[in-house]
Amino acid sequence: MTPFDFFILSGLLFAVGLFGVIVRRNVISLFFSLELLLNSANVLLVAFSRLHGNLFGEVFVFFVLAVAAAEAAVGLAIVVALYRYRKSVNTEDFSTLRW
């Protein structure tokens, strides 16, 4: 269990999340991928907090959790409001603002 193993885990989670953000068209699946991206950062923060011997990294994980909860609440409110107008959660139906 070297620090490099945490790099592998974090990199794999980040790659999976980024793949989902690029490929998926469903807004809920996009939110799932965003949560994976946030979690991959958390893994490295925990690993380096352990490695350095102080707990500042774990405090930042705590803050990231709070921000993720706020993001989920606001994002889902926007998705529900959009669903009420368009009866769809596909991003290609929301392209009226695109240039």
Next chain:
Amino acid sequence: MREVFFYLFAFLSVVFAVVSVTHRNVIKGGLSLLASFVALGAVYFTAGAEFIGIVQVIVYGGAIVVLYLFTLMTMDLKNFGKEPLRTISLAAGGAISLFLLFSILYAGYRFYGGSIPATVSGAKELALPLFYRFLLPFEVVSVLLLVATVGAVAVGRREE
């Protein structure tokens, strides 16, 4: 023993993450995302970050994923429709994510040696930096949560 559980739960969390991103059914994707987060909480336990592991399971598993699943219950899953898979977006997503994976691994290769110390940080150890050194950010985060809650209610309200 720590190593065995670390590799087991890390493998499980990556596998469930892949399932949650690629599965066509959104409900099954959400459930496998829940499994991925719980496995990640176990990974934090094996690293000795005990309090973070507990908070990960409670907040991510108990609050955020459940919030997504409740929102999905208010929608009609039948008119979600098929997602067309475009070759160009598949290729772009695969190429960009593989490039980022290798650049993260390249940046982390110099940490190849060494090992994580086997200390445990529970709630008592974490409270000291959280409530002394990071007291102001803690209060700001509480204001952020209040603002997000009020904003979510204001945005999601039905127009009269």
